[in-house]
Amino acid sequence: MDLGVLLRSLIPSLQSVYVLVSYFVYLAVAGELLPGKVIRGVVLSDGSQLRYRCNGLFALTLLVAILGISAKLGIVSPLVVADRGLELLSATFIFCVLVTLVLYISGRSSSDKTSSLKPHVSGNLVHDWWFGIQLNPQFLSIDLKFFFVRAGMMGWLLINLSILAKSVQDDSLSQSMILYQIFCALYILDYFVHEEYMTSTWDIIAERLGFMLVFGDLLWIPFTFSIQACNCVFDNEPGWWLLHNKVQLTVPAIVANCFVFLIGYMVFRGANKQKHIFKKNPKTPIWGKPPVVVGGKLLASGYWGIARHCNYLGDLMLALSFSLPCGISSPVPYFYPIYLLILLIWRERRDEVRCAEKYKEIWAEYLRLVPYRILPYVY
Ligand code: NDP
Numbered sequence: 170m171d172l173g174v175l176l177r178s179l180i181p182s183l184q185s186v187y188v189l190v191s192y193f194v195y196l197a198v199a200g201e202l203l204p205g206k207v208i209r210g211v212v213l214s215d216g217s218q219l220r221y222r223c224n225g226l227f228a229l230t231l232l233v234a235i236l237g238i239s240a241k242l243g244i245v246s247p248l249v250v251a252d253r254g255l256e257l258l259s260a261t262f263i264f265c266v267l268v269t270l271v272l273y274i275s276g277r278s279s280s281d282k283t284s285s286l287k288p289h290v291s292g293n294l295v296h297d298w299w300f301g302i303q304l305n306p307q308f309l310s311i312d313l314k315f316f317f318v319r320a321g322m323m324g325w326l327l328i329n330l331s332i333l334a335k336s337v338q339d340d341s342l343s344q345s346m347i348l349y350q351i352f353c354a355l356y357i358l359d360y361f362v363h364e365e366y367m368t369s370t371w372d373i374i375a376e377r378l379g380f381m382l383v384f385g386d387l388l389w390i391p392f393t394f395s396i397q398a399c400n401c402v403f404d405n406e407p408g409w410w411l412l413h414n415k416v417q418l419t420v421p422a423i424v425a426n427c428f429v430f431l432i433g434y435m436v437f438r439g440a441n442k443q444k445h446i447f448k449k450n451p452k453t454p455i456w457g458k459p460p461v462v463v464g465g466k467l468l469a470s471g472y473w474g475i476a477r478h479c480n481y482l483g484d485l486m487l488a489l490s491f492s493l494p495c496g497i498s499s500p501v502p503y504f505y506p507i508y509l510l511i512l513l514i515w516r517e518r519r520d521e522v523r524c525a526e527k528y529k530e531i532w533a534e535y536l537r538l539v540p541y542r543i544l545p546y547v548y
Contacts, residue, residue: 181260185253189260192327196320197311199228208365211374213284219305219312221368225319226361232323233330240334248338250331254392261388269298269380272313276302289377301379314378317386318367324391326357332398336412345416345494348423349397352430352491359438366445371520397495397502416496430490437483440472444480447473461538464531469538476541478520481513485543517542 205224212218239245250257277297279288285305291297306313333350336342360367367373376382398411418426446453447460447468454460461470472479488506495502521542525532542548 175255178255179259181256181263182253184249185256185260188249188253189257189264192324193320195232196228196316196323197309199231200224200311200316200319203227203231206365208368210368213304215282215284217283217285219285221312221315221365223364223368225323225364226358228319229323229326229358229361233326236327247331247334250328251335254328258388258392261392262384265380265384265387269301269383272306272378272383273298273302276306279303297379299380301377301382304377306378314373314376314382315367317378317383318372318390319364321386321388321390322357322360324387325394326354328391328395329353329398332395332412339412341412343411343415344418344423345496346398346411348418348426348494349411349491352487352494353395355430355434356487356491359434363438363441366441369445369448371516375523393508394491394505396504397492410499410502411495414495414499416494416498418494418496422493426490426493429486429493433483433486433488433490435483436472436479437487440480440483443471443473444468463535463538464528466528466531467535469535474539476543476545477535477539478513478517478543481517481543485509485513513543 200222203224205222205227208221208223210219210221236245236247240247246252273294276288277290279286279302281287281303286303286307288302289297290302329350333342333346336346372382396410443455447455451460451462451465451468455468455471458470460468461474463469467473476482485506488509492502492506500507528535
């Protein structure tokens with residue numbers, strides 16, 4: 170693609186700003202007003218617990234219904250995202266920079282002493298802006314961390330649906346596109362069905378809200394996880410990868426692809442569910458047997474007895490299954506699984522350090538019982 174054209178298509182138009190702002194306003198209003206299970210977060214170091222209204226599935230279903238009806242009535246074009254991908258990407262990037270500057274300034278000036286809002290200032294501007302200053306900053310009583318991750322996951326589905334609409338319009342709907350769309354839609358819907366599990370994940374409990382997390386949630390998740398379907402930068406013209414690349418899949422390849430997805434899903438969801446249930450009630454049977462517990466705190470049976478992060482293994486298999494429909498002619502659609510592999514290995518190392526500090530000899534005993542990190546007998 171010509172550099173001039175690329176740069177011009179990165180300048181956000183008023184329409185893309187309008188799309189983005191409307192999206193955030195909808196999510197804020199829906200998040201506050203729609204009914205949903207209210208979940209208590211993990212106990213923070215000062216003994217406090219945040220509350221999260223898990224109504225993401227309702228908010229997403231309603232949004233897709235509203236957009237579908239509006240598209241039918243000609244009020245909204247279903248191609249608005251697919252056609253304005255680069256503009257929306259740059260508008261989102263600008264938003265991430267602005268919002269994290271505000272978070273930096275408000276965090277620095279906070280005198281709050283609670284675990285959620287206590288400022289952690291290193292004095293290094295770039296470090297504090299990148300990693301964030303406060304654990305759970307809020308705006309109009311909305312928990313921003315929970316809000317941004319929700320916006321990113323829904324945004325990923327909306328991008329995919331818009332690309333789907335474009336491929337239908339272009340008469341280029343392929344088996345690969347259908348497989349990719351089904352796998353991602355199931356993964357994203359499943360995320361919202363189990364949204365409450367998010368409240369005990371590393372991002373929510375351990376990471377402060379800075380540019381790294383905001384950018385990761387709002388831009389990285391929706392725009393790069395959809396690279397299989399899209400390829401804005403590397404293609405000859407702005408467009409989407411599967412829209413511009415024909416892939417012929419054999420029946421065994423499709424079956425194998427579905428298999429990778431299903432096994433990945435089973436391991437990913439099973440492992441996360443076992444840990445979540447264990448944290449709520451450490452006596453709940455795992456795979457029909459009483460759980461093996463180390464020091465009364467760590468689960469060492471089920472998936473957590475096979476490897477210390479089987480949930481990462483499942484997630485990696487799922488990520489691979491999203492890329493396999495694109496065949497192996499190009500490395501570009503494999504961006505997401507490769508990135509996730511690097512991220513999860515890095516994260517697993519950081520989590521080990523945190524757990525070793527927190528659980529001390531209990532953790533050492535767990536390491537003896539479960540020697541593998543992610544992939545049994547390999548890593
Ligand atoms: P985990 O859900 O694995 O949480 C790690 C924490 O769980 C530890 O800090 C510890 O916290 C607790 N823990 C660890 N081992 C045990 C055990 N044996 N028994 C009981 N508790 C234990 O990690 P993440 O939050 O990183 O990931 C959650 C999910 O999100 C994963 O499936 C991951 O794949 C996915 N993910 C996806 C990303 C993507 O980009 N697609 C990015 C990041 C994550 P505590 O101190 O509370 O005990």
